[in-house]
Amino acid sequence: MVQLPGRERLAQWIKRSKLDQQETAALIEMDPAVLSKILGGRRRPGLDNALKIERVTGIPVEAWQSSPEDEKSTEPAAAGSNP
Numbered sequence: 231m232v233q234l235p236g237r238e239r240l241a242q243w244i245k246r247s248k249l250d251q252q253e254t255a256a257l258i259e260m261d262p263a264v265l266s267k268i269l270g271g272r273r274r275p276g277l278d279n280a281l282k283i284e285r286v287t288g289i290p291v292e293a294w295q296s297s298p299e300d301e302k303s304t305e306p307a308a309a310g311s312n313p
Contacts, residue, residue, distance in 0.1 A: 236293035
């Protein structure tokens with residue numbers, strides 16, 4: 231089973247909790263603008279914010295360490311191509 235990136239898991243958690251972004255940011259103790267950037271994929275949370283998110287939502291810190299885009303960049307080169 232493929233795990234969703236942290237931001238998608240966070241968005242689902244917010245939806246299930248029936249909170250808006252302002253309420254979620256206050257609950258996580260995070261600046262609302264930072265939360266907006268995280269949810270929009272324009273920023274990853276630093277360790278402190280990832281720990282806050284984990285404490286409130288249960289989404290593990292590890293969920294923020296990689297994304298599908300990162301995994302694409304680490305794929306092996308195609309056969310016959312020069313490294």
